[in-house]
Amino acid sequence: MRVYLHSRTWFVYFIMVIAILMSIRHPVLILIGLESGLLWWKILGRKLRIAHIFAALFLLGALAVANPLTSSNGATILFYLNGRAFTAEALAYGLLFGAVLVVTLLWCVILSELMTTDRWLNVCGRRFRKTGLVLTMVFRFFPLFTKQWHRIREGQEALEGGSPVGLKATFRMTKRELLCMLTWSLEHGFVTADAMLARGYGAAKRTFFNRETYKAASIGVAIALLAAFTAVITLAIRGGMEAEIYPYVRIHMDGVMDIIGFAAFFLLCHIPMISGKVLREERRMRS
Amino acid sequence: MQNKMQRRRHYLIMWSLAFVLLLTSFFDATKRVGAANNAQADELLNYCNEALSWKMKAAGASSAQDLLDKMAGNAGRSPEDWYVLAMAKMGLPLDYSAYAQQLFAVCKDPEPTDVEQYRRYLVARAMGYESIPGTAPERLKNKGIMSVIYRGYAAAAGRASEPFILQEAQRDLMELKLADGGYALMGEASDVDVTGFALQMYGAIRVASGASAVGADFDAAVRDAFASLARTQQADGGYSSFGTPNSESGAMVLLALAAFSEEALPADVRGGIDVNMLIAATEQYHTQNGGYAHSLTNGVASLDNDLATAQVMCAYAAYASYLKGGAGNLYPVKVATSPVVPTNAETTAEETTQGTAEETTQETTKETAAESTEASTEDTTPESSAEESSAEMSTEEPSSQEETEIETTVEDSSSEEATETNENPTRNIETTEIETETTTTALESIDNPIINPTNEENSSESAEASSDVDNTEEGGRALTVSKIRLIMTAVVCALILLAFLANLCSKRKSKLNYILILVFGAAALAFIWLSKITMPEQATQKQQQSYLERLPAQGEFRIEISIDQRLEGEEMLLTPRLVTVSADDTVFEILDRVTKAYGISIDYTKSMVGTVYVRGIGGHAEFDRGAGSGWVFLVNDALATTDAGSVKLEEGDVLRWAYTLDLGKDVSP
Numbered sequence: 001m002r003v004y005l006h007s008r009t010w011f012v013y014f015i016m017v018i019a020i021l022m023s024i025r026h027p028v029l030i031l032i033g034l035e036s037g038l039l040w041w042k043i044l045g046r047k048l049r050i051a052h053i054f055a056a057l058f059l060l061g062a063l064a065v066a067n068p069l070t071s072s073n074g075a076t077i078l079f080y081l082n083g084r085a086f087t088a089e090a091l092a093y094g095l096l097f098g099a100v101l102v103v104t105l106l107w108c109v110i111l112s113e114l115m116t117t118d119r120w121l122n123v124c125g126r127r128f129r130k131t132g133l134v135l136t137m138v139f140r141f142f143p144l145f146t147k148q149w150h151r152i153r154e155g156q157e158a159l160e161g162g163s164p165v166g167l168k169a170t171f172r173m174t175k176r177e178l179l180c181m182l183t184w185s186l187e188h189g190f191v192t193a194d195a196m197l198a199r200g201y202g203a204a205k206r207t208f209f210n211r212e213t214y215k216a217a218s219i220g221v222a223i224a225l226l227a228a229f230t231a232v233i234t235l236a237i238r239g240g241m242e243a244e245i246y247p248y249v250r251i252h253m254d255g256v257m258d259i260i261g262f263a264a265f266f267l268l269c270h271i272p273m274i275s276g277k278v279l280r281e282e283r284r285m286r287s
Numbered sequence: 288m289q290n291k292m293q294r295r296r297h298y299l300i301m302w303s304l305a306f307v308l309l310l311t312s313f314f315d316a317t318k319r320v321g322a323a324n325n326a327q328a329d330e331l332l333n334y335c336n337e338a339l340s341w342k343m344k345a346a347g348a349s350s351a352q353d354l355l356d357k358m359a360g361n362a363g364r365s366p367e368d369w370y371v372l373a374m375a376k377m378g379l380p381l382d383y384s385a386y387a388q389q390l391f392a393v394c395k396d397p398e399p400t401d402v403e404q405y406r407r408y409l410v411a412r413a414m415g416y417e418s419i420p421g422t423a424p425e426r427l428k429n430k431g432i433m434s435v436i437y438r439g440y441a442a443a444a445g446r447a448s449e450p451f452i453l454q455e456a457q458r459d460l461m462e463l464k465l466a467d468g469g470y471a472l473m474g475e476a477s478d479v480d481v482t483g484f485a486l487q488m489y490g491a492i493r494v495a496s497g498a499s500a501v502g503a504d505f506d507a508a509v510r511d512a513f514a515s516l517a518r519t520q521q522a523d524g525g526y527s528s529f530g531t532p533n534s535e536s537g538a539m540v541l542l543a544l545a546a547f548s549e550e551a552l553p554a555d556v557r558g559g560i561d562v563n564m565l566i567a568a569t570e571q572y573h574t575q576n577g578g579y580a581h582s583l584t585n586g587v588a589s590l591d592n593d594l595a596t597a598q599v600m601c602a603y604a605a606y607a608s609y610l611k612g613g614a615g616n617l618y619p620v621k622v623a624t625s626p627v628v629p630t631n632a633e634t635t636a637e638e639t640t641q642g643t644a645e646e647t648t649q650e651t652t653k654e655t656a657a658e659s660t661e662a663s664t665e666d667t668t669p670e671s672s673a674e675e676s677s678a679e680m681s682t683e684e685p686s687s688q689e690e691t692e693i694e695t696t697v698e699d700s701s702s703e704e705a706t707e708t709n710e711n712p713t714r715n716i717e718t719t720e721i722e723t724e725t726t727t728t729a730l731e732s733i734d735n736p737i738i739n740p741t742n743e744e745n746s747s748e749s750a751e752a753s754s755d756v757d758n759t760e761e762g763g764r765a766l767t768v769s770k771i772r773l774i775m776t777a778v779v780c781a782l783i784l785l786a787f788l789a790n791l792c793s794k795r796k797s798k799l800n801y802i803l804i805l806v807f808g809a810a811a812l813a814f815i816w817l818s819k820i821t822m823p824e825q826a827t828q829k830q831q832q833s834y835l836e837r838l839p840a841q842g843e844f845r846i847e848i849s850i851d852q853r854l855e856g857e858e859m860l861l862t863p864r865l866v867t868v869s870a871d872d873t874v875f876e877i878l879d880r881v882t883k884a885y886g887i888s889i890d891y892t893k894s895m896v897g898t899v900y901v902r903g904i905g906g907h908a909e910f911d912r913g914a915g916s917g918w919v920f921l922v923n924d925a926l927a928t929t930d931a932g933s934v935k936l937e938e939g940d941v942l943r944w945a946y947t948l949d950l951g952k953d954v955s956p
Contacts, residue, residue: 051792058785065778073890075906079771080821083879085888089906247906 004277006218007115007122009225014111016229017269021104024236026243028253028262030099036269037106043279044113045286056105060098067094075247093245114282126208145181152180221271228268235261328610331566331603334573335377338600341577341591342370352381359386363393363407369597375413376604376617383414390414405437412444412619432470432481435459436488443491445621452865453496454838460485461508467518468511477515479526483539486512487617490546494620498551509547510556516540517559524564525571533582534572534595537565538602545605545615562606569599768820775815783808823886830884839867844938848881852907852946853954860887860905863941874920874942875899875931899932904944912948919951920944926955 021033041048067090069081074089115123117136124132156177157163164173200207235241240257244250252258272278339351348354351374358367374381394407439456463470463485469477470485489509493501520526526536544552544562571588572580578591579599601617609615786804790796839845846868850861861881868877875891882889882904890903901918902909909917920927920934921943927934936942945954 049792051789054785054789054792058782058789061778061782061785065775065782071890071902072888073903073906073908074888077823077886077888079766079768079823080819080826080883082818083821085823085890087888087906246903246908246911 004215004217004275004281005221005272006212006214007119008125009218009222010114010119010272011123012222013225013268013272014107014115016225018104018107018111020229020232020265020268021100021107024232024241024243025096025100026241026253027096027099027251028258029241029265030096030103032262032266032269033103033107036266036273037103037110039270039273040110040114041106043273043282044110045283046113056102059105060095060102063098063101064091064094067091067097073246089245089247089249092249096243096245116285122210122212125210129206129208145185148184149177149181152177152184156180217275217277221275224271225268228264228271231264232261232268235264324610327566328607331607331610332377334570335373335600335603335607337573337577338579338596338603339370339374339377341574342593342596344576345578345591345593351379355381355383356385359389362386362389363403363410366594366597368406368410369594369601371410372413372617373597373600373604375415376601376608387411387414387416400434402433402437405441408441409437409444409618432460432463432472433484435463436484439488440491440618443488443495443620444618453492456488457492457496457501457505458838460488461504464508464511467515468508469515469519470512477519479516479519479528479536480539482512482516483536483543486516486543487546490543490551491616491618491620493547493551494614494616509552513543513552513556513559516543520560520565521568523568523571524561524566525568526565531582534569534579534592535581535598537569538595538598541565541569541602541606542617545602545609545617548609548615569602572599766822768822771820772815776812779808779811779815782811826883827886830880833880843867843869846877846936846939847941848877848944849942850882850887850904850944851954852905853948854907854946860907861885863943868936870935872935873899873932874922874927874934874936875901877936877942878904878920878931878944893932897932898930901931901944904946907946912946915947915949917947917950918944919947919954921955924956926951 017033017036021029038048068086071090071093072085072087074085074087074093076088077085078088078091079086117139120135120139121132124135156173160173164170196202232241235257238257240252240255241261242250242252242258253262339354343349343351343354346354346357348357355371355374358370361367362371371383371386375383390407390411394404435456439453439460442452442456460470465471465475465477467477469479469482471478471481486509489505489512493505516526520540521532524537525532526540527533528536540560541562544557544560547557569579571583572595574580574588574591576591578596580588580590581592581595584590605615605617614620783804786808787801790800790804844867845865847863847865848861849859849863851859866877866881866884872880878889878901887905888903889901889905890908891899891901893899901920903911904918907918920931922934922936923941924943943954947954
C-alpha cells in the first residue's frame, strides 16, 4: 500500500503547530489554532460533546483567575488582595495562558488520533528502532490494560451477581481484580516474549520493514509546511505577531509582518486538509 | 490784631485744605496710593532698564535678546544667572530657549553643590521651565544655611513633590535663627545679606504652603528677622555688610520686603524699614555709566560691578512687581497644591484660592474665600445625604455587615493594619454625623477667611469619606470593594456551574467529582469573602500620609529610595526621593510601602522563614531581558548580598532598586 503523506510529515506537522501555539502566545494564532483544531475534529468524525466545551471553559476561567492570585506582575493595579496587588496584566496573562492550554490540549487529542502506533514506528524508523518499540509498547499498554480490567470486572460482576455494595465488598472485589490483572499480565508477557522470540527478536541482526515511501506529494507538503513554519518563526523573531502582556498589554495584530505571519500559520494548519486524497485516506484507515 | 487775623486766616486755609485733602484721600485713597506706588514702580523699572543697557554695552550686545544669547555660554556657572532672573522678573518678552539648553547641559555636571543645583533649577523655573530634564530632587548634602535656604526656595518653586520638604526647610531655617533674630553664615552676629536671603525663603514658603499652614512660630521668626534688619539700617537708609556699606545688602533687604505681600506682613513690621531711604541710599551706588558699584570709593560710585548691578536689578524688578500688586518673590513660587494626595481636593482648592488671593487685594480674598466655602457647603450637603443613605444601606444589608465583621476578625491577626482598618468603617459612619457640624462651621467661617486647622482636618476627613461615595455615584465604571467581591463571587459561581455541567454531561459521572467541586468552590468563596480588599487609591493615600507628609518621629528617620528599571527612553519608575521609615523596617517593607504609596505594583515570593525575593517591580519582571536579568538592591551603592527581608537601614542610607541585565554586575558602580 502506498500512502499519500509520510508519517514523519505528520509528526513534523503536529510538532510545528503545537510549538508555535505554545511559544508565540498570540490571541489571533490561538484562534486560528482553535479553528483548524475543530476542523480536524470534524474531519476525524468525532462528536463535539457539550461536556468538552464546559470543561474547556472551566479550565480557561480557573487559570485566568488563578494567575493573578499567584503573580502580581504588571503595571495596572486593580486592587490589593490581602496586601498583594491584583493586576489587570496578570489577569490577561492568565486568560491567554488558559486559551493556549485549551487549544494545545485540543491539538494533542488530534495528534493522538492521527498518530497511530504504526505511524510512531515509522517516525522512529530504522535508526531509532528501540525508541519506536518502547513508544509503541507504552502507547499500547494503557488501552490494553484498561480494556483487560474492564473485561475482568465484567466477568467478576457476572460471577457475583452485580456490582459490589459497601466499602468492604468493593475492597475485596478490587483485590481480586488486581490479582487477576497480575496473573494475566505475567502470562501475557510470557506470550508476547515467546512470540517475539519466535519472530527472531534478539537474533544477530534486526530487520526493519516499512511500507511507507516518500512520494513527491509528501515531500512537497513537507517543504510547504517547513516554509510556512520558517516564515512564522522568522517573523516572530523579527518582532512580528508580538503580544506583550507585561508591563502593559500591547497586542500587535495590524502590521504587515503580523498579517503575513497569521496567513503563514493559517496555511501551516490547513495544508494537510487541503487535499481530498489525504482526507479520504484517513477516513479509509479509520473505517 | 492783624497778626491774629492773619494767623486765623492761615489756620482757616490750612484746615480747609486739610479737610479737602482728607476728603479726597477718603474717596480715592487707594487710587492715589496706587498711583504713587505705580510711579515708584516705574521709576525702579527705569533704573533696571538703565542697568540693563549698561550690561548690554559692557557685553557688546545690541539688544536684550542678544545679551541673553551672549550670556548663554556661561549659563549656570556664573553670577550672570542673576541677570536672567532680573530680566524674567521685569517681564521682558525674550526667547530663553538657547540659555535654557546651555543650562540643562551644565546640569549634567556630576557633582554640583547644593546651592548650585538649586540655583540652576530656580533659574530654569524663572525662564518658564517646569523642571530640568534628567535631574531629580537631590538630597541635601550639607546643612549649611545657604543650602537650607536654597532648598527651601526650590521646594517652594515646585522642585520637590513631597509637602514635608517645605515643612522641613521651614523647621531647619528656624533652628538656625540667631539670638538677635537674624541669620548669618557663621558666628553669633547676624548678617544683613543672609537675613535677607532667609526672609525671601520665608516669603516663598508662606505663599507655597498657604498662610494657614505656617504657624505662629513662623510669624514670630519673620517679625524678629525684620526687626533685626530695622535695627541695622543706617542713618542714610543703606546697609553694610562686614563693616562696609554696599549696594548688595540693600538690594537683599529690598528683595526680602518684596517677598511678602501687603497682608502677609503687619504694617508695623514693614514700616520698621524706611524703603524710600533705602532706595535713595542704593541709588548712591548708581554710576555715571548706568551700572551699580559694590561700594563707594572716596564717597563716589565709580567702579561698575557686575554682581552688584545684577542684584540691584533683581531687587528693583521684584520690588516694582510687588508695588504693582503682583508676586514680589524673585524666584517663582508654586502655590500650594499637593498633587500626590488627590482626594484632598477640597482643601487644596481652598489653599489655592488663598494663595492666589494673596497677590490681589484683601477684599477679593474675602469674596473668593466666601465663595469657595459656599461652594464647599453646596458640595457637602448632597454628599452627606448620600453618605447617610450608604450608611443606612450598610446597616440594612446583612451581607456588607458580615463583610465588616469578617474583616475585623481577619485583621486581628495582622498586627499593624488591623487598628487602622478597624477604624475605617466606623469612622465612615461617624463622619455622617460630623458632616452636618462641618457645614455649619464652614458657614461661620465665611466671615473669617483664615481657616482654623480643626476645620481643615474635618473637611479633609469628609473628603476622604466622600471619595467612596463619588465612586459609587459614578455608576458602573468605578470599582469599589463590594463590587469587586460581587464580581469575583459571580466568576467563581460560574466556574462551579461549568464544572458541574461538565461532570453532568460526561459519560463517566462520579460522586467524588461533585464533592471536589463543592469543596473547592466553597473554599474559593470563603477566600473571596474573608480576604481583605483595598482599592489602590486608599492604599496610596494611607501610605502617603504615613510616609510622605510626615517628619520623622522618635525611632524614625529618612532614607533615600529610587527604583531604576534602566530602560532607554523611559522615565525611572521612582526618581530618587526621601521617605520616612521606621528603624525596624526591612528593605522589603520599605519597598512594599513606597510602591503602594506611588501606585507601583510589585511581585514577590515570601518563604516560610521570612526571606523575600522580589520578582518584578512595576511590571518589569525577572528574566524579561535575558537569563541574568532581574531586580537587585543597592544600599549606599553596595550590591546587597542577602535577601530584602533581612536588611535594615540606617539614617541617611541611599537605597536603590535596580533592574540588572547581568546578575548585578552592570548596576554596581
